Amino acid sequence: MNFTSTQIPYSETEKFSQIVLDYISGDAELRPFYKHLPNISGIENAIKERQKFPTNRKLLVEHLNNQYKGVSISPLVKNNIDSLINENVFTVCTAHQPNILTGHLYFIYKIVHAIKLASFLNSKFIEYKFVPVFYVGSEDADIDELGTISIDGKIYKWNTSQTGAVGRMKVDKALVELIDEVSNQVEVLPHGEGIMKIIKGAYKLDEPIERATLKLVNELFGEYGLIILLPDNPDLKRSFSPVIKKELLSQFSNKSVSETLKIFPEKYKVQTHGREINLFYLKDDLRERIEKEGDEYKIANSELKFSKEEMNSEVQLHPERFSPNVILRPVFQEWILPDVAFIGGGGELAYWFELKSVFEETNVPVPVLILRNSYLFIAKKEVEKILKLNFTNIDIFRDIQSLNNELVSRLSENAIDVDTELQKIKEVYETLTYKAETIDSTLKKHCLALLKWNEDKIISLQKKMLRAEKKKYEIHLRQISDLKNKLFPQGILQERVDNLIYFYSLYGDEFIKSVYENALDLEFEFVIVEEK
Secondary structure, eight states: OOEEEEEEOHHHHTOSOHHHHHHHHTOTTTGGGOSSOSSHHHHHHHHHHHHTSOOOHHHHHHHHHHHTTTSOOOHHHHHHHHHTTSTTEEEEEEEEOOOGGGOSHHHHHHHHHHHHHHHHHHHHOTTSEEEEEEEEOTTOOOHHHHTEEEETTEEEEOOOOOOSOGGGSBOOHHHHHHHHHHHHHHTTSTTHHHHHHHHHHHSOTTOBHHHHHHHHHHHHHGGGTOEEEOOOOHHHHHHTHHHHHHHHHHOHHHHHHHHHHHHSOTTSOOOOOOOSSOEEEEETTEEEEEEEETTEEEETTSSOEEEHHHHHHHHHHOGGGEEEOTTTHHHHHHHHSOEEEEEEOHHHHHHHTTOHHHHHHHTOOOOEEEEOOOEEEEOHHHHHHHHHTTOOTTGGGSOHHHHHHHHHHHHOSSOOOOHHHHHHHHHHHHHHHHHHHHHOTTHHHHHHHHHHHHHHHHHHHHHHHHHHHHGGGHHHHHHHHHHHHHHSGGGSOGGGTBOHHHHHHHHTHHHHHHHHHTOOSSOOOEEEEEEO
16 A cells, blocks of 8 residues: 655644644743753753663563563564663653553554654664653543544444543453444454454453553554553552652642743643642542642542551552652653653643643653654545545645635636725725815715725625525535545544544554654654555
8 A cells, every 4th residue: 555645834734732833843932841952952961861860770671571471572572671771771752541442543643653753863873772662641530531432433432330540440341342343343344354353352351451552552563662661550659659758748749830830921721730739549440639638638539538657658558559640640751761752742742841840849850842743644535535626735724614615716607706896996985085085084984984885795795606606516515525524523633533443444554554654753744644
């Protein structure tokens, strides 16, 4: 299968926030809120900072080897894991929650970008080695988001009675039935059976979701050397206990974020304010906020409460019961990984910009923040439609009304453009205004009002003419509507709605290869990929 790609500036898509556009353009107002520039120079500085931090490499390697027991891994993955013991080996990390069956397409795009960037850095720095890591945020509890997927317009939702951290949930009969339903939809496609075999091999009944995610992602990306990290582990969290205790004792992260937000540019939307204590308490199917009331710590929506001494003991004996929230999770990630670059979406990077002082409070180095790659995949059928309608790939990012108007104006045999008439009327009124003004200067205002009234009426007439003409071209306009719905489902980017399964069912592993081949490393542009 052949694919070609083009890149366009993110600004031309009109789908990205101002904070993202300002970051990749190097806007000076945002510069105080991140440590390193997103370029080779920034990577060099991040390496120097990382070399000063005592990452527990032995613990990391031991954990990864234990984590992968019972999972078949490629020699490249094994080599990458073992190499992490060396001080000259660093990670390029991306992170995501364990969405069932990979969730949205950008789940895949993040991972591919980490792989591509690690490869690029290996070619640039021969004295170091870089390995890609996928950090599974398995302690997220938003089952509505993580348990819903869309495949070629059809929505599937995992209706489970389980609660708590999604990664700790288990594959139940409801999820098995959902997977069977997906199979019925896609197994008629060329590679549908292949992807469903991979998924069913990962999502076995009673398998923890985080482990099913590991198996699925390893099957898809093991040949690229991707390391998958499941951080919900007692030993890893025990190593992080100094920060957990600091947070419980002084609530330092909330203070740091609050101070940052006081000087944060008002033009940007604040992603998170955090809480007084930015930790959750995890136990069995419970995942609730830790709140401090006087000298006691209480677990929200439960009867659990601890004195200061009891809470300290709980951290020592059961570190796995403490879960960093959105404010402290990045610090935990960078605590356990020898990371020099983190790849995230626009929303992720926006909240990282609020965390610089939180990192400084813990002396944990901040990685280079890299905006993940974004793609639009256009199947051959849609490519042909775009050409037939005489539009370009950039045109399809425009709103549907603009496209409809242009198409009708182009196809219509009748003149709908009234610019010439408007110009003539304007010239007439300029002459009238001059004559009236020489008689009485107060008449100028009246003439201008008449001009505006006439212009409005003519523009209104043009709209009526356009509506009437559109009725002649309903088939063409329906094609535009179908095209927009296919490429921008729900009016947003394809990658934020569609799931990998449909594309893999059509193209097999060639889809992932095409994502990799067209991936950018430290370039920041939107990628449009067309099937030839």
